[in-house]
Amino acid sequence: MARIVLLQLATALIVAVLAGLVSDTSAAYSALAGGVCCAVPNAFFALRLYVGTKRVDGASPVTFFIGEFVKIAMTLALMGAVVIWYPGVNWAAFVIAFILVLKSYFILLFKQRP
Secondary structure, three states, rough: HHHHHHHHHHOOOOOOOOHHHHHOOHHHHHHHHHHHHHHHHHHHHHHHHHHHOOOOOOOOOHHHHHHHHHHHHHHHHHHHHHHOOOOOOHHHHHHHHHHHHHOHHHHHHHOOOO
């Protein structure tokens, strides 16, 4: 799970740099915000699942569903914070970065393990 979270954070940074090179700093900040809105809740979700597996009775489906609900709520809260605190957001860069970070785990599906 840590590899997926690190890959998502790296993807957010790469997309932000590319958006800054293609457009302006507003696009770079917007892309970074979009990537963070996706990667940070996923990191907390992965941490919650990891901690749940270390309990004596193990992880339960309830732990998963509560964690997923918290992840969705955190994603919406972060998006709301971006809308409130960054009025000059470049929505194209924000949404593209969010989608790319969200789907970046596909890269790990094709990586061969020794």
